[in-house]
Amino acid sequence: MFSVELIPDAEVDRVVREDWDRLLGADLPSSGRNPAPSNRPHVTLAVRDHLEPSAFAGIAEILPVPLELGGVLLLGHRDRYVLTRQVVVSAALLAIHRVVAELAGRPEPRYSTTGIDHWTPHITLARGLTAVRLATAMRTIRAPHISGEAVGVRVWDAENRRVTTIR
Template sequence: MRTVELLCSEELDATVRAAWSRLAAAGLPSLARNTHPTNRPHLTLASVDEFPPGAERRLADLCDAALPLPVRLDRVAVLDGSAPLVWLVRPTPQLAALHGAVWDVLAEASGPHPWHLPGRWVPHLSLALRFRGADRRRARAVAGSDRVAGEFVAARSYDGDTRTVRELTAARPRTGG
């Protein structure tokens, strides 16, 4: 599996990690317990079995042109199906355009994972996986569902076979006030 992911600014990353820590301290499921070096807050734009030839460079160019990208986190929710606890990301026109452009590049990719496809994608930052049966109301209160503004500042690709990441773009802070 290969992904295309957007990475949070330092401030937004710290906000999400603080929510992870609060969940863990409350004895609730949390990504704070995932100590793998690749674990960090991110927004997955796409997931496929393999990138088509030349796609990685094209994806890097797309992301480089789009970043930094302002983001607003809305409410904490539990997604149906696989039941992760997530912080929903408000889809902006810029984010939707980048998502669509990424899938244009990946049109010939093998094994597209359907939950990230246009029309099915629910943009979010994961707070906990396998949340089924946990106390949702308490988790929402502990995680803190205040609306948060921030930025996506870099892009990467995760390789599920090797459990490694490749940088698609370097972090770029906002250039203006």
């Protein structure tokens, strides 16, 4: 699996990491639990079984784009929840998503939520929360509204655990 990801500026990154740390401090699931240097706040633009990172080199010319985090967004799967920060949709964000999605090609069915007109932009705070732990997590995080920019883009190769930085 490959994903194309937008990287936020330092201030947005800091705010997200602070909430990751709050969750860790409360002994809750947190995206900050993964100590790998490649683990960082990001907005996933596309996920596909196979991608060629070099195909996305031109995306660097579109950056930076405004990036605004609004409220909390919950994604559910069975009896577990994914706690995320909503990324406010803007014309610039939709434009970069469309370019990336077109370069990536039609998504496989399991990645359909990264396709054009089916995308929900977000930054993940925690996965696998039960309803009880979700309630605790909601009391733990601050999730302030913040405006910044997406300043980088990378391609993550999950199988080989390799990041290709485009910008």
